[in-house]
Amino acid sequence: MIDESTFRRESDRALESLKQSLITAGDESGVFEFEDNNGVMNIIFEDGSPKFVVTPNTPIRQVWISAQATSYKLEFEEATTNFVLPKTGEALKPLTQRLLREHLKDATITLP
Template identity: 60%
Template sequence: MVDEQTFRRDSDTALEQLKQRLIDGEDLGGYETEENNGVLNIIFDAPKAKFVFTPNTPVRQIWISALSTSFKLDWAEGKFVLPKTGEDLDVLTERLIKEHTDDDTFEL
């Protein structure tokens, strides 16, 4: 397990990079991106929903609450990855947006 300072740095960097990509895709994705106290939110108008991305320092994971499910990503090989599928933070986020909006053309 990485130390707390390293986790905070890596999770902050990963979420900031994701936030910038999400902001760039807002017009095509039909959502709004906001950040508050280190928590990243994607807010959809239609269908109405909110995805929440939270760094969880005690367990050194990034947690995503989306589509009535909790996704817990671990740090592996220089990125945050969902162990069950092997998807990294960006790939998983793109898939969740596609599933929610039913738009297979969306790219992050």
């Protein structure tokens, strides 16, 4: 397990990158909005469907995504310096993009 300061630095970096991508994609698509509330990221859908929540979990050094009634727990992978879902090997941004595409039924959603 990585130490707390490394986790905070890496999760801040990864979440800031995701945040910028979500803001851009939300503006382009017009079907969801991004909201940051004290480090808890919310993706709110215009159609009123349940939001996605992305948050760092410092005590266990994971980034969690709550989406589509499922919790995705990503772990830091030092070799790639990414947070990845162990089950699939997907990194944070590609996983979030896939979940958005599935939820919105729109394969054109892209997180730059």
